Amino acid sequence: MRFTVLIPARLASTRLPDKPLADIAGIPMIVRVAQRALLSGAGRVVVATDSPRIAETCAAFQIASVMTHADHPSGSDRLAEACNLLQLGDDEVVVNVQGDEPLIDPGLIDAVAGLLDDRPDCVMSTAAHAIHTLADLHNPNLVKVVLDARNTALYFSRAPIPAARDAGGQAWWGAGSTQPPPLRHVGIYGYRVGFLREFPRMPQAPLEQLEALEQLRALWHGHRIAVHISAEAPGPGVDTPEDLERVRRLFV
Template identity: 50%
Template sequence: MIAFNVVIPARHASTRLPGKPLLHIAGKPMIVRVAEQAAKSGAQHIWIATDHHAIANVVHEHGFKACLTRDTHISGTDRIAEVVERQGWPDETIVVNVQGDEPLMPPELIRAVAQHLHEHPECAIATACHTLHDEASMRNPNIVKAVLDKQGNAMYFSRAPIPYPRDAFAAGVGLPADLPVLRHIGIYAYRASFLRDYGQLWTTPVEQYESLEQLRALYHGYKIGVVIADSAPPAGVDTAEDLQAAIEIFKKTVSCE
């Protein structure tokens, strides 16, 4: 099994669900549930990167490690980069970013993106996608699509429908069955060397217009390898309804503690 670390960025502030990382799911705070899923992936080290003392305290109480980071970070990637630097991890270290609101992220997928990056030294980042089959999802701007090159690396990510089936849509016949439409799954594996460089990369207009941070890496010439998953993982927790759905899933698999 390859060696890799997981860092879970967790902010206390949330406009739709304040204090989200500390909300309980089947008897444990959500951030702890995320860390437990990450632990099943076989990661060597798991760190929670947070700027909030209450989150750090609850993480420590449940036997996980937390790094109190600066409160000025613009993104979770910047927060992860601070952990990498403070821990002094070598440039070749593989670091998987698991979002702090993804308590149902499959451990197999965490391991798969780390493995993919390990097997593709030409890539600085690895992520995941799965195949889309319906036109409504393809046209949904909240669902990010990806187009790959022949090596399976990302060419572009967009909220727009890509690749665009011009003739089929003009004829009103819907989405062709053989069109390679891929939905992006928001999990990333990075090399520590890339994370050290990340803070020096300027933000690009296309990243700002699409509101997609990964486009910065592509713009600056970094390769992003893509794992094709069989299906999408369960949704993350952004709303009270999402939280209740996660609770119901956990009730079926664990006992409340």
């Protein structure tokens, strides 16, 4: 299927100033992300930014970009504006790849896009992978997701879900168990463009505000999100200077 990858990028990070322009083995991070996305089956890859510096950097590496407003309240608003600037049709598909994922797997991008081709009942798609430790299950910084029989999201939470009543605080999955492992959500999203244009105008959901998870707005309003289960965890993202140094070592 034909789809577009949109990569939102701003210079507003407080933990790592100018993060999209951080050097990774001679190439800015935002360019590294776009280059990985270009290895997917996307018809085009576009950086959506409010920064002339980012746009100029992309142009220097022949990466397409669009300039969006600086005052968007959320990332979905920025993506919706980018869809309008690119004159995408409502029936087209876009995949939102985060600008701090320089090791994103192109195959994961294709899988998330392909779900919307396979699942006409869903307006969004995303990904998840198995959790292997109790520490990760109980880490509120790692978002969990539970699914139905067709791998459609039932709920996303920072809490340890599902909760095994009789497990006594032990891992309830693994060898000898008939239960599948819990799933960690991966922050990559596919959208039908028509839904993406509508999404920022939807009232925020109480659960969205409580959990600080924007995807819960879609579920709250009765929309469906298809989930691809990845065999492996994605490559490390970059949020802090320590993350950046870790990723730089992988490019040496």
